[in-house]
Amino acid sequence: MTDSNARQGVFAPPAQTADQQRMRSRHERAARAFSVTASGPEAWGWRGRTLGRRAGRWWLRLVSAPVDKRNARLWEGTAAADSALPRSVPRPRLHDVTEWTDDAIVYPAELSEYIAQPALQSGGPVLTGDVDLPRSWWGDLGSALAATATVPTDRESVRQNWVDRNFRRFLGIDPVRIRETTTGHADLHWANLSRAPLVMLDWETWGRVPVGYDLGLLHAYSLSAPATAARIRREFAHVLDTDAGRTGELVALAQLLQACSRGVHPALAPLIAHRAQELTHTPVPTP
Structure with a gap:
């Protein structure tokens, strides 16, 4: 950017x-x-x-x-x-x-x-190469997400009825129940995050999301940069490695697989399908 x-x-x-x-x-x-x-x-x-x-x-x-x-x-x-x-x-x-x-x-x-510092990824949300970010940046991201989570809102960014309609089609499993939600950005990817000092862009879709959804999105958009994806899983294991975090990540993966089925992010599609299969232990067709 x-x-x-x-x-x-x-x-x-x-x-x-x-x-x-x-x-x-x-x-x-x-x-x-x-x-x-x-x-x-x-x-x-x-x-x-x-x-x-x-x-x-x-x-x-x-x-x-x-x-x-x-x-x-x-x-x-x-x-x-x-x-x-x-x-x-x-x-x-x-x-x-x-x-x-x-x-x-x-x-x-x-x-x-106007924010002067560039986004971490120009040309789209998918990270195309590993990024070297200081520990303070990851801490700032965690703090920003935690502060966002405290905000009460009736804005609903992810709905149970979407899960009910689409999980079987895109993940090959029965729909999960979203039992824990939080207030989130709802479009967390690398074109919406700046280099240090951290700024989070594009808040149009913010609202209630499943716990783990934002981080699941960011992780999915990082799958072609393995070291950065691994860093996300380390930094936010306290969210992603919980039952609620797994549910949120599955919702994020299913939504991205729907986008891939429409021709978006074709190079990322097999990586998303593979990650979904790791979580569900069920074959997931590549869009």
């Missing part, structure tokens, strides 16, 4: 030139609304539905979606995190928000603190 607060280069601009122009013009409109000037490199999101750029000491991010697909819970996640999480959780602070509708498309925009 060469520019901060976004996964620079992860996704391409929209395929249609008209959509690129539409997003750029709406991004400029948001900049005028916030009285800032965006000058940094463009950072496009999934299928060109988001566009972020640096604007001086701020990061300006624009989202677009048809009105009938407005996702209030997702779009309010950053603001909700900003007000609910303790200051000890290192994250970009939100400065302002706005939203408007043009031609049946809704445009939420956020202006947040």
